[in-house]
Amino acid sequence: MPDSGFPWPIETTRLDNGLRVVVSEDRTAPAVAVNLWYDVGSRHEPAGQTGFAHLFEHLMFEGSVNVAKTEHMKLIQGAGGSLNATTNPDRTNYFETVPAEHLELALWLEADRMGGLVPALTQQTLDNQRDVVKNERRQRYENVPYGDAWLRLLPLLYPPGHPYHHATIGSMADLNAADLATFQAFHSTYYAPNNAVLTVVGDTEAAEVFALADKYFGGLDARADIPAAPDGRTVPATGRPAVETVTADVPAPRVYVAHRTHPFGTEGYDVTTVLATVLGSGRGSRLYQRLADGERIAQPDLVGAYGVDLAHAPAPLIATATARPGVSAERLRDGLAEVVDELATVPVTAAELDRAKALLSTMWWRQMSTVDGRADTLGRYATQFGDPARAADRLPAWLAVTAEQIAEQAAELLGAADRVILTYLPEEN
Secondary structure, X not given: OOOOOOOOOOEEEEOOOOOEEEEEEOOOOOEEEEEEEEOOOHHHOOOOOOOHHHHHHHHOOOOEOOEOOOHHHHHHHHOOOEEEEEEOOOOXXXXXXXXXXXXXXXHHHHHHXXXXXXXXXXXXXXXXXXXXXXXXXXXXXXXXXXXXHHHHHHXXXXXXXXXXXXXXXXXXXXXXXXXXXXXXXXXXXXXXHHHEEEEEEEOOOHHHHHHHXXXXXXXXXXXXXXXXXXXXXXXXXXXXXXXXXXXXXXXXOEEEEEEEOOOOOOHHHHHHHHHHHHHHOOOOOHHHHHHHHHOOOEEEEEEEEEEOOOOOOOOEEEEEEEEOOOOOHHHHHHHHHHHHHHHHOOOOOHHHHHHHHHHHHHHHHHHHOOHHHHXXXXXXXXXXXXXXXXXXXXHHHHHOOOHHHHHHHHHHHOOHHHOEEEEEEEOOO
């Protein structure tokens, strides 16, 4: 397996209106992936407008000037393609994978909803999608065991006013309070060509994509005054743990231990990524070996650790475990904290490090093995770091992490003094 993170060609251009276009040709199969990253996520939302970025993920499928409601999906799926969209704190992205002969269709559809959503947005459509988001909140966060953990962890990790303090689902009160004109203004502000990156990967050539991009997106006006997101790079240490205990309709005690580390894309976060893999990825991880297989206090399929790849503030490392029957939350919490603490004092072995790097290599090449995976990755690096070719740095950076760096980061950042601890307790029968 090669160490180079991105052994495919990358060509870029920028249209006169500021749209960045990234192309990576791959003639392996007659398919193309189209991925459009907008530099707007929940971290950009002003006070009183939480949830707007995520709501627009829904609204963008509800019709534009030349495309009727739900027609975007019908046209792509009717052409043999697939499509979706996602929102996170850092960005919103829209993507299709289609047979190569339908590339032009995909680009026309994306351009039409970039420039033509606001004239087509009606009060009825807005009200309908607000209800959809409310149902999503109930189904994903409120009516499932432990479903609101992320909603609770973010305010514990980041203080009020920080751009990562609230989740992308946002406040239902904010969504209900805003009128149609406020939503139209949000779209006009952020859904501009100079706030987006268009990436195409697959059976095409750069010249064709650049010409089509100019044909369909080139006539859209740039936005001169896109507001910057608040600066969240500094989070003052409190010197004391942030602790929350929740009694809820859950089947067993569960504990989350979280710490702020480094922003995604930095050398420090590369160390975090390898550290999290050593700590909590799979049966060979420290958490599994100690808590599930050794002390047998955690359920085997409900123990692990992971980093959350946020790029504009110290990103969180989260470790979690769910208790076996008869195990108290206190015992589970103490066991989880002990394993995290030992990263600073019990050296990571060569076998642990090799295993973690093998898992990360497999994950990376699985992402790179598809045109849609590559398109998303290139769009990310172009949007967040200004250069899609920086994607090639990620895997080599993981492979260069040492056991000494892991111990140093654990000692510096994973101490109990600035730890977040979220505990779920079952309701008494």
